[in-house]
Amino acid sequence: MKLSLALIVVFINGIFGFKVLGILPFGSKSHFAIGHAILKSLAEAGHNVTSISPYPLKEPMENYKDISTEDYVEVFFKNNAVNMFAFENTPIVNKIMELIFIYWINRNGNEVVKYHAVHPKVIEFMNTYEKFDICFMEIFNYDALLGIAEHVGCKVISYTTTAVVKWADDMTGNVSPPSYVPRPYVQYSDKMSFRERLMNTFYAHIEDIVYEFIIKPNQRRLYEKYFPNATKTFDEMYKDTSMIFMNTHISLTAPRPYLPSFVEIGGIHIQPVKKLPKVFQNFLDSATDGVILFSMGSVIRSYQWPVEKREAFVKVFGKLKQKVLWKYENDTLPNKPDNVMISSWLPQRDILAHPNVKAYICHGGLLGTTEAVYEGVPVLGIPIFGDQKTIMAKAVTRGYGLQVYFKDVSEETIGSALDELLNNPMYKENAKIISTRFKDRPMTPQQSVVYWTEYVHRHGGAPHLKAAGNDLDFIAFHMIDVYAVLFFGGISFIFINYLIIKWIFMKFSGKPKKTEKKNEKKLKKK
Known part of the structure; x- marks a missing residue:
């Protein structure tokens, strides 16, 4: 109907x-x-x-x-x-x-x-x-x-x-x-x-x-x-x-x-899930301990990572029991571990929908993080520019993600963050909660x-x-004219009141005026 x-x-x-x-x-x-x-x-x-x-x-x-x-x-x-x-x-x-x-x-x-x-x-x-x-x-x-x-x-x-x-x-x-x-x-x-x-x-x-x-x-x-x-x-x-x-x-x-x-x-x-190419489907299906998806989006190139930071990822990934699917734009990755698969293009939305995906490492772009949230996948963000830092800050405060700043990327920080994300069920649970809210409209x-x-x-x-x-x-929109009037009006009001109070004080205090003081000084000199 x-x-x-x-x-x-x-x-x-x-x-x-x-x-x-x-x-x-x-x-x-x-x-x-x-x-x-x-x-x-x-x-x-x-x-x-x-x-x-x-x-x-x-x-x-x-x-x-x-x-x-x-x-x-x-x-x-x-x-x-x-x-x-x-x-x-x-x-x-x-x-x-x-x-x-x-x-x-x-x-x-x-x-x-x-x-x-x-x-x-x-x-x-x-x-x-x-x-x-x-x-x-x-x-x-x-x-x-x-x-x-x-x-x-x-x-x-x-x-x-x-x-x-x-x-x-x-x-x-x-x-x-x-x-x-x-x-x-x-x-x-x-x-x-x-x-x-x-x-x-x-x-x-x-x-x-x-x-x-x-x-x-x-x-x-x-x-x-x-x-x-x-x-x-x-x-x-x-x-x-x-x-x-x-x-x-x-x-x-x-x-x-x-x-x-x-x-x-x-x-x-976000489009309906499509059938994955066989090479990705086999890789994901065979990952009995799960898969980590790693993509820095369409503008940032992973092969441009500084060597020491790229090596940090390689070393961390090599110690994991999970498999890693890495969007990497070069044909070869130096020292690539056996559990890592690289590809210059990934059907990201469809990969995130696979039940074996346990975490998503990204730059914090809104489209990718939205796709991850839609599927209830926790994220580890490494924000680089633009709105990515704010997006990841919100992911952290809402408990479905962690972030590591670019300057802090090392074997220790990435390893620690992934260990927390993969082994603390809170992140997966929060990601599922956010996913439910996201779809409820x-x-x-x-x-x-x-x-x-x-x-x-x-x-x-x-x-x-x-x-x-x-x-x-x-x-007018920012009230600059109003604040200017209030400021100068306030200053003028204070100054005028100061003059009035000063006049009253001099008038009724019994103290001689300045002119009278001057005349007295002149008489003394004479």
Whole structure:
């Protein structure tokens, strides 16, 4: 019965479905995964989807059209061909509050805009003057491409591939109190000490200033340069986001303020388990004592580990009774133990679903940790940059993971952490509890995307969900003008009262005035 109703809904949407444009230009496959999952959900619901991205579908899908900029993938990885471990090797003076990461985002955002705004296929698409109802775009500092959304006349829904960031707050008037909402790139949980609250507040205000006076003006200039015929200004488009889908879930984060226009869709990228290639299936099935999965994601290369730290892993793994499946991008691993299997590519989601997987060693990226939580697998994180430190801090405080900082990686620290994770049942139990919470929701992430997208369309962009704070400028929103008046007003009040009290005291104290004292001195001299 439910299947029949679902088919009817899809059929109706196929007839009356609206047109959706996805602007997904970033070169990282993990970022594309979230945007693609959103668009795929809408296409399956019967809506007509067009996607501008560097990752065209390998298998064509009904109602889904690609405008491919796949040549950008090579450019992206060429521009970012750095050893990501360098983030942790940078002297502290050069990475205060992870400014190096903010700079990296800003630089890449600018390059994304410059490349895609003049891409022949994007220009060709815009010259058709085709109109769309809804546009999706990730919030990741290439906001100037909102010019494409303006050109096709659609309502904008944004999404984040991480937890809520400063830029999402800035677009909507949402607030993230630094007293208990850690910045995405720090290693704090929601329960902070005084020192951590002090530093988190400092980071938050620096980020406000950098974003307001450096990043946003850069995007404004690019918007005006590449979309000179736009009828709406950059700021009008920037503040006109109807809704924000967040790649998070309360089970993985912590309670905090959200506007009604913020919707959690954490786990939308998780697909049904597929059959594993035979080589992996045999390896996992034969691991009677269990398997440890080790992957540092798609951007960080395991072969770039400093030799002494790589050797620490090799030595620890060689002493384990468990097998280890290691995403390692070189063909050979020096001194590889017999219980270790290396591969440059791993079907991570499907491996984590295997019952013999006992632990997951990772960099703390949100997609991978979400997949682990979904399957109830405890994690050992080695965060390197970005939001990875915050994600792992939350895993530690919620008891389903441990972390070792990059600088502390050694045979002793990794061995101790794995021994604790594998032999203390608390971590597995907590991982299962979090998994149950994660799955317990009224709608699947896919259903949430379809419902709320259709809601925005039905209600003309859902302006009733927008906060009045979204109409305020930087000074008014942060109450700078109010605090200035209170400060100077308070100073003036104190000073005036001081003069009044001084006058009263001199008037009624019986003490001679200064002029009288001077006259007396003159008389004495005479």
